[in-house]
Amino acid sequence: MTGPASPARLPRSRLRAADVLPLGLLGIRGRPARAALSGLGIAIGIACVVAVLGISASSQAGLLAQIDALGTDLLTVQPGKSLTGEEAKLPAEAPAMIGRLPGVRATAHVGRVDGGVYRHDRMPAGNSGGISILAASLGLPATLGVPVVSGSWLNPATERYPAAVLGSAAARRLGVTEVRGSPQLFLAGQWFTVVGVLGPAVLDPAVDSAVLVGVPVAVQRLGFDGLPTRIYQRSAEEAVTRVRDRLPMVANPANPSEVEVSRPSDALVARAAAEAAYTGLFLGLGAVALLVGCVGIANVMVIGVLERRGEIGLRRALGATRAHVRRQFLTESVLLSVSGGAVGAVIGAGITIGYAAARDWAVVVPVDALAGGLVGSLLAGALAGLYPAARAARMSPTEALRAG
Numbered sequence: 251m252t253g254p255a256s257p258a259r260l261p262r263s264r265l266r267a268a269d270v271l272p273l274g275l276l277g278i279r280g281r282p283a284r285a286a287l288s289g290l291g292i293a294i295g296i297a298c299v300v301a302v303l304g305i306s307a308s309s310q311a312g313l314l315a316q317i318d319a320l321g322t323d324l325l326t327v328q329p330g331k332s333l334t335g336e337e338a339k340l341p342a343e344a345p346a347m348i349g350r351l352p353g354v355r356a357t358a359h360v361g362r363v364d365g366g367v368y369r370h371d372r373m374p375a376g377n378s379g380g381i382s383i384l385a386a387s388l389g390l391p392a393t394l395g396v397p398v399v400s401g402s403w404l405n406p407a408t409e410r411y412p413a414a415v416l417g418s419a420a421a422r423r424l425g426v427t428e429v430r431g432s433p434q435l436f437l438a439g440q441w442f443t444v445v446g447v448l449g450p451a452v453l454d455p456a457v458d459s460a461v462l463v464g465v466p467v468a469v470q471r472l473g474f475d476g477l478p479t480r481i482y483q484r485s486a487e488e489a490v491t492r493v494r495d496r497l498p499m500v501a502n503p504a505n506p507s508e509v510e511v512s513r514p515s516d517a518l519v520a521r522a523a524a525e526a527a528y529t530g531l532f533l534g535l536g537a538v539a540l541l542v543g544c545v546g547i548a549n550v551m552v553i554g555v556l557e558r559r560g561e562i563g564l565r566r567a568l569g570a571t572r573a574h575v576r577r578q579f580l581t582e583s584v585l586l587s588v589s590g591g592a593v594g595a596v597i598g599a600g601i602t603i604g605y606a607a608a609r610d611w612a613v614v615v616p617v618d619a620l621a622g623g624l625v626g627s628l629l630a631g632a633l634a635g636l637y638p639a640a641r642a643a644r645m646s647p648t649e650a651l652r653a654g
Contacts, residue, residue: 284550291544291547292547293593295542296591296598296626300598301598301599301601303619304601308612311612323484323487324394325493327482327501327509328481340479344501345478347501348500349483351485353485355484356484357387357483358394359387360480361468361477361478362383363473364473365438366438367383368437383438385464386464388406391403393482394457400427401415402445404445404464408445409463412443412463415444415445415463416461420461426444428447437463440471497511548638551639552638562575563645566646576639578639578642584628595620595624599615602615
């Protein structure tokens with residue numbers, strides 16, 4: 251006699267890897283508007299990170315290209331402070347003495363001239379708009395690498411007559427951007443005719459905001475004492491360090507300690523470092539936006555768990571395990587975050603390209619920024635979905651069905 255038949259053993263429920271992705275997309279397709287708003291926070295954060303890194307890299311690439319074009323062989327000499335704390339002076343012979351140094355290829359100099367710059371002689375004294383007068387040697391544009399955008403630079407003839415050339419910023423402030431019609435300016439009580447306009451002087455912005463005249467006419471008509479206030483010299487690349495060490499003694503043999511020597515390209519490199527500091531600040535803001543997006547996704551997922559308790563209970567009743575439910579909600583959270591991150595990476599790259607093109611920079615979109623943005627969004631989605639997925643998995647089928 252045989253005993254009662256044992257009940258058939260049901261096969262264990264399984265969730266194939268190929269079914270995880272379609273299952274995670276169910277919740278997103280069912281609520282597209284909510285999904286789009288959830289991914290928006292992640293998209294904004296990733297877009298900020300990619301755009302900041304891309305713009306910073308493009309800016310630095312443009313700056314380094316500018317430095318390479320202008321060269322790092324330019325040194326400037328200017329008077330420092332005397333032992334009593336007063337402003338020192340360079341000898342009038344300093345430019346010629348520096349030009350005789352071995353390795354020096356070109357020299358130029360400027361001297362500060364007292365007096366205001368006006369469009370006409372009816373302007374009140376002092377309303378010069380911050381424009382200075384500089385007596386300049388003939389080799390200034392070639393030594394500094396400054397282009398002439400209108401008219402011409404001074405020559406051996408015009409440097410002896412009341413002719414002036416405007417720096418780029420001074421030209422904008424005075425409203426004289428070209429020399430057509432021979433515009434005139436009232437300099438320190440004398441009328442001067444504008445014969446040229448310079449482009450930007452990247453290596454010395456002081457030239458941009460100045461009106462430049464010849465040294466001989468400045469001495470004859472404007473009371474210039476003939477002493478240089480800044481000397482520029484270019485030397486062979488291999489001789490820059492050697493020349494730099496000798497410049498104080500050659501420029502002012504009597505008081506070499508009162509001479510300051512600098513390399514303008516160093517200031518441009520320092521500017522790049524300062525921009526990097528601001529990059530860190532904006533990256534922090536992007537991280538905050540990413541955190542806000544992560545919290546937003548977690549909030550939406552928690553609400554989704556509460557709204558879909560009936561679905562969870564039905565799946566559990568049909569054999570889905572807690573691991574299956576956990577995997578479903580975690581996949582949904584990751585998909586939301588990664589899709590938002592991909593959109594943000596595209597937006598950030600577009601912002602970088604547009605901004606760099608507008609500034610005439612080389613477009614640089616760092617690959618590591620794009621990859622880091624996607625990885626960051628993946629991690630953000632995983633972290634945001636951990637609690638909602640665990641909460642959904644803890645629901646018992648009967649409680650979930652009753653609530654649903």
